[in-house]
Amino acid sequence: MDVGDTELAYTEFGAGSPVVWLHGSGPGATGMSNFGANLAAFEDYRNIVVDLPGWGGSPRPAMDEPLIFHAAERICRALTALGIDRAHLVGNSYGGGVAMRIAMRHPDRVDRLVLMAPGGVLPQDATPWPVGLEHLFAYMAAENPSREAMARFVRLMVYDETLATEALIDERYESSLKAHPELPIPPNFGDLTPDLALIDAPTLLVWGREDQTVPLTWAPTILQGIPNAELRVLPRCRHWVQYERAPEFNHIVREFLQGGAAAASKG
Template sequence: MTSSDRPEIGRSVQANGIRTNYLEAGSGAETVMLIHGSGPGVSAYGNWRLVLPALAENFRVIAPDMVGFGYSDRPQDVDYQLDTWADQAVGVLDALGVEKAHLVGNSFGGAIALRVATKHPDRVGKLVLMGSVGVPFEITEGLDAVWGYEPSVENMKKILGYFTYESGAVDDELARSRYQGSIQPGFQEAFSAMFPAPRQRWVDAMTIPEAELRQLQHRTLIVHGREDQVIPLANSYALERILPNADLTVFGKCGHWSMIERNADFNRQVRDFILEA
């Protein structure tokens, strides 16, 4: 999949003009694309390291670093907006010769997956949305803090505390490690440029019109942690109501990181959902 010394760095392709780092595993007949969330120092590897090898048992799995995150390029003139990320995702599929993929989107990545599906419905198989944005909501204290992160170990520990249900899951070592990841050259500069205050406008900018969502006929699995402090559980109830072919799973004693905090359950549900005829 990747080199053992730098597992977060995989191969790269030109995707809609952006050199894009991506991880790949598996060789199944069907392709799954994993689209990560937003946050300081985030990358495809950081989001999906426990999911990618599990899904690779049944599928070809691709996990790109979206522009502005991870180890993809950060062009000076890039316009950080929903269509930019959606077009990059489609560009990755084009570059890898993938006609259709199932999309799994985490948080910010859920809105990207929905945007790809509304713009290119024939390129998308099934959808999995985890703690997703894409519908209107009032920005939470947690999301405002995540998007407003200023680099320090203390701030990183506070940010990680919003993501998890168990406060003890975030120790000083994890906070220091994630802090070091967030201050690699160019990382924080790009991240801080994406979501400057006031940040409600960026929530609104990642909202997809309800009329467009109602047109989506794709089978959709919606997953949310009941104790999510970053994206409100109400978002997933709204998506389940709006999307014509959606089912909703709510994990108890779980925050924003369902794919980590309830990893075995998440992997099993996603695999079974995609395999189901």
């Protein structure tokens, strides 16, 4: 779809209230690689699965602003292009940061937020980087990244490494070679911390207890900063909650989108 200064690739599935799915920034990430396996559980929603600018099938336009800020405005333009006034937003990692930015700047466009270990909110001293971010940035900085480097990255994303299948590694590796992001390392994602209190939407945070990329120790700042937020922590799970714990993830997200503790507390 045309969003003005660029185009965004997207997949649409199902019918009902709109849900926009926003993927992470890892090498080879696309909307469908992050969320394709979850969609069958949400077929009674209108699912919009987007490739964010510079990932998957979406070209990276020139920009002079943080990644999260830039992407958030293009997603809002996409909603307009699709005739969607208001939607639920589900974001993983970088995509979670994009979802938060939209909720801060365009609260009238957001119904409910689901954020899986979202980016954009760092502790005052985030160095040394968590091992997952170290591998992510190293891969992005490599001129000719290897398949083994991708395999190491994928294995860090899951607690149960049997889920890091050869097919998944191949898919992510091939995708990363087609659309290798040309970004400073570490990228300028933007800092959302000062504006967390602007998020009025009911918000569900979902975190893997053993996350080595955006660790659980980073969660309290977001949980305490968003007025209407709740946190679910899944044990024996790392960064890809929606993939590693898909049945539990699908259940708790559906329950939340249909109304739950956050809505009750707001009343």
